[in-house]
Structures are given as C-alpha cells and as structure tokens.
Amino acid sequence: MVGLITFDQVQKVFPAQDEEHPSVEALHEITAQIEPGEFVTLIGPSGSGKTTLLRAIAGLDLPTQGEIKLDDEQITKPSRKVGFVFQEATLYPWLTVFENIAFGLRINKEHDRLSQVQEYVDLVGLTGFEHSYPHNLSGGMQQRVNIARALINEPEVLLLDEPFGALDAFTRSKMQQELLDIWEKRKITMVMVTHDVEEAVFLSHRIFAMTPRPAKIQQIIEDDLPRPRRRGSPEFIQIKEQVLETFSFYAKGI
Ligand SMILES: Nc1ncnc2c1ncn2[C@@H]1O[C@H](COP(=O)(O)OP(=O)(O)OP(=O)(O)O)[C@@H](O)[C@H]1O
Ligand SMILES: [Mg+2]
CATH class of the missing domain: 3.40.50.300 (P-loop containing nucleotide triphosphate hydrolases)
Structure with a gap:
C-alpha cells in the first residue's frame, strides 16, 4: 500500500522578520x-x-x-x-482548461500526453470545455481544473x-x-x-x-x-x- x-x-x-513581526x-x-x-x-x-x-x-x-x-x-x-489543490486561485488565465491541466504533466511523448490530459478532463466532468479559458468558467468548474491538475501525475x-x-x-x-x-x-x-x-x-x-x-x-x-x-x-x-x-x-x- x-x-x-x-x-x-x-x-x-x-x-522573526523584524521587531514588528x-x-x-x-x-x-x-x-x-x-x-x-x-x-x-x-x-x-x-x-x-x-x-x-x-x-x-x-x-x-x-x-x-x-x-x-x-x-x-x-x-x-x-x-x-503529492498533489496540491491550493486555497487561493492558481489557474493560468492565458491558458485553456486543457493547457492548464497539461501544464504540470511530466511526460514528453506528445501522444501519451494528449490522451492522458483528456482522461483527467473527463474524470472531473469537464468534457466539452477543453478549449475554454478560466474566466469563462464558474467557480466550481475552475476548482475541477485545479483538481485535475493536481491528479494528473497520479500522486499517492x-x-x-x-x-x-x-x-x-x-x-x-x-x-x-x-x-x-x-x-x-x-x-x-x-x-x-x-x-x-x-x-x-x-x-x-x-x-x-x-x-x-x-x-x-x-x-x-x-x-x-x-x-x-x-x-x-x-x-x-x-x-x-x-x-x-x-x-x-x-x-x-x-
Ligand atoms: N511564511 C510565513 N511567515 C510567517 N508567518 C507565517 C507564514 N505562513 C503562515 N504564517 C503564520 O502562521 C500561522 C498559521 O497560518 P496558516 O496559514 O497555516 O493558518 P490556517 O489555519 O491555514 O488559517 P486559515 O484558516 O485562515 O487559512 C498564522 O499566524 C500565519 O500568519
Ligand atoms: Mg489556510
């Protein structure tokens, strides 16, 4: 296990940083x-x-x-x-859902990478939103992207x-x-x-x-x-x- x-x-x-802190x-x-x-x-x-x-x-x-x-x-x-979904917003606004999820992935072969990212898009229920940008997503959808991004390296x-x-x-x-x-x-x-x-x-x-x-x-x-x-x-x-x-x-x- x-x-x-x-x-x-x-x-x-x-x-301590200084007298006030x-x-x-x-x-x-x-x-x-x-x-x-x-x-x-x-x-x-x-x-x-x-x-x-x-x-x-x-x-x-x-x-x-x-x-x-x-x-x-x-x-x-x-x-x-260890994957981390942070307290504060951490999506890159200039990247799509797909690109945000792919960002942390440590695999070089392009075709593995694409199918693996899609698997995590699907896992968090964002199928069809791959090419959307964060500002077009609801808060819940943005958190799904964060969860997918944290899971994509298959953490323990x-x-x-x-x-x-x-x-x-x-x-x-x-x-x-x-x-x-x-x-x-x-x-x-x-x-x-x-x-x-x-x-x-x-x-x-x-x-x-x-x-x-x-x-x-x-x-x-x-x-x-x-x-x-x-x-x-x-x-x-x-x-x-x-x-x-x-x-x-x-x-x-x-
Ligand atoms: N990098 C840092 N340097 C100095 N103090 C820090 C640092 N990070 C956190 N602290 C202090 O440590 C204490 C605990 O902070 P922490 O962020 O872990 O609390 P928390 O339980 O997550 O609070 P919240 O529920 O508000 O998110 C706080 O007093 C905070 O000011
Ligand atoms: Mg906290």
Whole structure:
C-alpha cells in the first residue's frame, strides 16, 4: 500500500522578520498517522496552522523540528507523489482548461500526453470545455481544473486546502459528491482542510480537530458512517455535534 503519512513530533516556527513581526509557532508537536487511501479532514480556527501543515506534507515548507514521512521516507522536498489543490486561485488565465491541466504533466511523448490530459478532463466532468479559458468558467468548474491538475501525475496523496470555500451551497455539495466519486475510483490518500463541519462529516473517515495556533491535534473524531451519507440522518447529526462540541471550549473563551 502507498500513501501512508506519518507525523512525528512535528513543529513549525516561522522566524522573526523584524521587531514588528516576531517569530510565530504555527505547529506544535503533531504526532499522528494517516492511513493509505484514507480521507482525513482538518478543521480548526482561522490562522491556526492548517495550511502550514499541508505545505509541510507537500514538502513546500519543512518542519523546524520533528519529521513527516510518506511511506517511511522523510519528506524533504516537493514530489509528484503529492498533489496540491491550493486555497487561493492558481489557474493560468492565458491558458485553456486543457493547457492548464497539461501544464504540470511530466511526460514528453506528445501522444501519451494528449490522451492522458483528456482522461483527467473527463474524470472531473469537464468534457466539452477543453478549449475554454478560466474566466469563462464558474467557480466550481475552475476548482475541477485545479483538481485535475493536481491528479494528473497520479500522486499517492491529494492535499486540498479549502477547495470549495468560495462556492455556493448547491455547487459545493455537488463538488463534494464528485470528489468522493474520484476517491472511489482512485482510492488515494486525501487530506483536506475545511471550515465546514458538515462537509467534514460528509467526506471523511476521520476528522482531525485542530487547536488555535500553534496547531495541535485537539481530538480525532471517527466517522465510519456508511455511504452514501444522508446529511439529515440522526447518526450524521450526532457526529456533527461531536465535532462542534470539540470547539465549544474555544467558543466560550471568545
Ligand atoms: N511564511 C510565513 N511567515 C510567517 N508567518 C507565517 C507564514 N505562513 C503562515 N504564517 C503564520 O502562521 C500561522 C498559521 O497560518 P496558516 O496559514 O497555516 O493558518 P490556517 O489555519 O491555514 O488559517 P486559515 O484558516 O485562515 O487559512 C498564522 O499566524 C500565519 O500568519
Ligand atoms: Mg489556510
């Protein structure tokens, strides 16, 4: 099995820049394991360190102490084994859907490349929009392009940083189902940051509730409801309440 992520005493301190910007501890002693093929969501207060943790898994910004391993190998730099759908917009406006998806692909033979890009266009439901430009796409469609681009190198792990945060509720729930369909087809490890408790309960095997900065894992909530999950079912609501309960301690302090 591939896609096993292990965190061992992970800490991240951003150094001080000047007197007005002192050092910031973003991650504090994170020790956990994410299983191959597991879908984990990270949920926690704004500014706690969730993006920092994803960037560390991606090898973009390394821990200052401790280590993160992928399949028993320490992560020290970005690799094609880990795909990333970023929090902010990352499509190139001057490239078409097809070209944006092809951009990250590391294959030289032209004909392989074309058929592989088309496979991912189809996988994310953008068949027929290959030649459209990002400004002609809805927010949901733009995120599909981002997901296809992150998947095209066939990573073992897909990281998603609030991928549906800017979408309306209807599009959002549609995209959640589509992401689950992709997970069903590929069975790769997925780690997703969200602020939406319902989204976390709908998607995850486990939910990591993070503390305010510096981020630690406050609690891990198991979510083994059978799929398809019904958002209104008593079991679903019970897990939602369990997650909210984790954060009530902080809410009272505000
Ligand atoms: N490159 C950096 N240099 C200095 N400080 C940073 C840097 N990146 C992040 N931080 C700080 O680390 C803390 C955690 O940031 P991070 O972006 O990981 O939070 P987050 O949980 O993703 O927040 P949000 O939910 O708002 O996206 C914040 O206080 C942020 O200002
Ligand atoms: Mg963030």
